Amino acid sequence: MRVGDGRVGTSDRSVAGGMAAGVAAYTLWGFFPAFFPLLEPAGAVEIVGHRIVWSLVVMGIVLTVLRRWRELWSLDRVSWTRISGAALFITANWGVYVYAVNSGRVTEAALGYTINPLVSVVLGVLLFRERLTRPQALAVGLAVVAVGVLTLGYGHFPSLSVVLALSFGMYGVLKKTLRVDPVIGMTGEVLVIAPLALALLVWLGVSGVGTFTGHGPGHSVLLATAGLVTVVPLLLFAVAAQRIPLATVGMLQYIVPVLQMAWGLLVVGERLDAVQWTGFGLIWVAVIVFTLAGRSPR
Numbered sequence: 001m002r003v004g005d006g007r008v009g010t011s012d013r014s015v016a017g018g019m020a021a022g023v024a025a026y027t028l029w030g031f032f033p034a035f036f037p038l039l040e041p042a043g044a045v046e047i048v049g050h051r052i053v054w055s056l057v058v059m060g061i062v063l064t065v066l067r068r069w070r071e072l073w074s075l076d077r078v079s080w081t082r083i084s085g086a087a088l089f090i091t092a093n094w095g096v097y098v099y100a101v102n103s104g105r106v107t108e109a110a111l112g113y114t115i116n117p118l119v120s121v122v123l124g125v126l127l128f129r130e131r132l133t134r135p136q137a138l139a140v141g142l143a144v145v146a147v148g149v150l151t152l153g154y155g156h157f158p159s160l161s162v163v164l165a166l167s168f169g170m171y172g173v174l175k176k177t178l179r180v181d182p183v184i185g186m187t188g189e190v191l192v193i194a195p196l197a198l199a200l201l202v203w204l205g206v207s208g209v210g211t212f213t214g215h216g217p218g219h220s221v222l223l224a225t226a227g228l229v230t231v232v233p234l235l236l237f238a239v240a241a242q243r244i245p246l247a248t249v250g251m252l253q254y255i256v257p258v259l260q261m262a263w264g265l266l267v268v269g270e271r272l273d274a275v276q277w278t279g280f281g282l283i284w285v286a287v288i289v290f291t292l293a294g295r296s297p298r
Contacts, residue, residue: 018243022252025236028229030259034267035229039222042211046204047226048094050212052190052197054227055234059187071184072191079180083188086174090234091193093167100160112164114257114283115147119169120250127173130245139251139290146282153275172249175241182238186231251290254283 039047063069075083100109121140124130132140151158178185204210212220240249261280265271 018240021236022240025233026255028233030256049197049201050223051226051230055230056190056194058227082178087189087192089171108160112161115165117250117253119165121247124246135293139286142286146279150279
């Protein structure tokens, strides 16, 4: 606070904006299960391809309107290296998720997004020397126990879960170290991977497997909308990653599995066994403790 005028300093406003952006990003991701079933009969691989290509279209329009293409082309080699790395990690994350879903390992994929926040916290401590208060360390410990309970309930080492968690965790690390405006950075990421995605969609269309043109204009519009649905939370995540500690970003991510669990229970009609209820209960205790502990010291 600035003494005498009662106004909040720039740093405080930046942190508050980062928290709001993080909560918004994870809330949107939490409701993804409500959107993607609307894209059927498109398969998961085709949906990922459309997400990438149409994301580039959306970001291209944004940069054209803002007249900021020059900023993108003027980025230095270090920035492009980090953008390319971020693009690879987020593409790997999407690809492994698609594989998990298509191979009937949906539970293991969900467990990956439960482990993911722990990875962000650990990376924040190890790479950025972010410190945790004792209550926050206790919260992380509870979350570790919760993941252990869920892992035991699953029955074997969740390799896909670990890959999902590590890939998105490293994506967060690169977004935090990338000192580039989120709009420019997001455009660079989809620009790097769009040629491969476009080639995939062309191949699907030529081979007759693609669904973009054969199921009416409504289906085509929904597939194109996947770009906007993809871009908005990623931009919000980029803002959060740059403004608040990575450990806090990681703990906020528990919004996603909780919302998805609620959707599964209340809308889809899925059921959780006793082990799963115990695991998710411990996770929520950890989230509450971490939140009440306040912001991590710097």
